[in-house]
Amino acid sequence: MSYYTSLTGLKNAQTELNVISHNIANAETNGFKKSDTQFADIVSSSVVTDPALTVGIGSRVAEIKQNFSVGALEQTGNSLDLAIGGEGFFTIVSPNSGQTEFTRNGSFSVDGSGYIKNAEGSRLQVFPMTNGVVDASSHQDALAAPTNAAGSTLASVTVDQEGQVVASYDDGTNTTVGVVALANFVAPNGLKQTGDSSWKVTGKSGAASYGAPGSGAFGAINSGTLERSNVDIAEELVDLISAQRYFQANAKAIDTATQISQTVINLRN
Structure with missing residues (x-):
């Protein structure tokens, strides 16, 4: 024995x-x-x-x-390097499989079509805005059109602490893309690891509850900053x-x- x-x-x-x-x-x-x-x-x-x-x-x-637990925050200066200063996960969707995943890795960039994506090609999700009001009932791909209605070229994309994504064009105009969609879970330890610092929902984690940065228990967005490993x-x-x-x-x-x-x-x- x-x-x-x-x-x-x-x-x-x-x-x-x-x-x-x-x-x-x-x-x-x-x-x-x-x-x-x-x-x-x-x-x-x-x-x-x-x-x-x-x-x-x-x-x-x-x-x-x-x-x-939250890892150390490192300033990078890149406007699309985002870190959550508290609770929450970024919501991302793979354009190929259509599967929704969640991550704390906020290293994003804009592709040739104007979509804000991570290194694996999954697209950042935002809440749409109607007349300045955030609609948190649904989320969509963050898309900064390469050209605006006047034909001007996209110059930059910025994100403020409330998660509002703004596309700026070379004619001086700005367009609000949406508000970064954050998710949280009753039991985050029940999330399934999928690699690339991403997780999927399981029965143990419970369904995702969504909210805007800085609201309720969700942390604010720190632009130009990345969360390192804990x-x-x-x-x-x-x-x-x-x-x-x-x-x-x-x-x-x-x-x-x-x-x-x-x-x-x-x-x-």
Whole structure:
């Protein structure tokens, strides 16, 4: 039994090492959220088992929990580098699959068609505005037309703290594209990681609730700023040493069990 008990410890240590390695590998990934491994013990007993004599049979991975604390903010000077100063996720939609995802990585740019997109080509979503009133009941692609009605060329796109996206043209006119659509969740730890610092909704996370930046619990938008990874390298290195010792201790327990078994076999011989 001791072999299998220690084997569960080895497997858990390997999982923890994988999680820590993933955190360290993404220490420079914008908007990345680190994960922590949580374990639970395994106990096998029945209604007739004396609780005073119950022996555990190992451990298991209970949860790989994401930490959504806000990372450090870094100024870049690029007007379409956006960071959320508090709660919320940017809403993005892939033009190919049409799937909606959510991210804290606010590195955006304008493509040749005027769409505001991230590095993977997913388009930033905004709330439309009607007569200066934000319609938060639906969201759409953020599109800054390359030319306006007068034929003037797009000069720049800016975003203020309230998330209002404004396209400026070389004839001096401005057009409001919309207001950045932020989303939040009852249980963000239930979101499914999809890579590229993005997440999808699951049954555990609950449906997304939308709102404008600076309203309710949603944070304001910091333009010209990016949110860095929330990975603390010093903390991860300490956890790495602890996981290594955990692995070595379980391996030693297996080695000890092997020696005891060998001793018993030699006595019988």
